[in-house]
Amino acid sequence: MLKRVIVATALLSLASPGLHAQGRGGQPSGPQKTTAIRAGRLIDPETGTAATNQIIVTEGERIRDVGPNVPIPSGAEVIDLSRMTVLPGFVDTHTHEAMTYKEVPENNVYYYTYVADSTALRAIQAASNTLQSLSAGFTVICDVGNNGLYADTALRAAIEQGWIPGPTIIPSGLIIGTTGGQFNPTPEMYKSHNIVYPEYLEANSRDEIVKAVRENLLFGAKVIKICLDCKPWGYSVDDIKLFISEAARGGAKVNAHVQTRDGAQRAIDAGLHVISHGQQMTPEQHAQMAQKSIYLASTDTPFTPYRGSAQGQKRAADQLRSAWEKGVPITFSTDMDYWNEKMKKANGEWLDRGELTINFLLTWKAAGIPPKDILKALTITGYKAADVLKDQRGPIKAGFYADIIAVQGDPLQDIDAVRNVQFVMKNGEVFKKNGVITIDKLLHPGPVNGFGRR
């Protein structure tokens, strides 16, 4: 056994120089593809303004240049979006790609999904869901738990390595909670930890908190998700601060499920990065969030034929409106993780996961938030909450990854234009053009971007 370990170590050390020779992130070196996009209208969501007749040149995975008079390099592929509005990709700051709870067999009780669907099945659901989300323009997705045994970190690795195209996934791994997590397990479930665990990782003491954070980081988490007040005992301000400092050691921020007013106050006092849900917050707490630049992912379920109620949408819209008025950095977030037979359009066609996700616009419109601020929530504020700006991902700027989408019409005038994404480029590769997904060149029989990419 020992000999085998030594041989394996020797093989690994032989492999490492080769990895370096492959270049950044294990990506193969060689000539980079150049593309020039003619943008009829280019939106800057930071300022809520648009420039006309712009040219964006991409080289490999990144944007090389943007402007009205940028020369088109010889040999570049030219993409004509001169009749369209071009903007950077969208962010969903709270969803669960490897979770689809249903009326049958689990009667919409998501605890039972854990029993009915294996992690392997859910990982394949996640692959399909992310393709649908990318088609709707979502180039960054915060996938915050409830993904079986790390289906989310596997999904990120598969996309980064090039097995399938997809958005940039910011996975949390398992949700960390106090005893019982978000469930009410029976003694049989709890004692043996065979059913509904691994959906939650339990951590009560300070040692357990440190260990749980490290375990998630070890298995590929890029954000730490905690269930802050799912139980009356919950986490204290000191506990939350420990989560924040331990996560920071692995380069991750903390996002918390917050359902009570008292829990929200502890999250604010501890200086959390993202508060998820937070539907019980007061206007004073919104003001404190704004002052501390704490991001809100309020998962604002709209009233539709397949989900929600008029009253529920009104409550969500009122909360969103209050947060917006107080200047909270609000983000677009959904919890879009279910399916039923009513998810169809008037013509009988199924709605896909991307269409269902962008349909959360209904609540934003009900809240009376202006289009430019909805666009900012979908993009700039989302990049900050997802913490991807440090990786040069998000805005359409020279040096940044080329995550670019285009729609018909002008979303600064009519926000519903964002429902009809006609073009998607991810990491410099065209995923969708003229409203049609074209991934034949983006499917590979192996890790073309290097197996080291996580």
Ligand SMILES: [Zn+2]
């Ligand atoms: Zn959720």
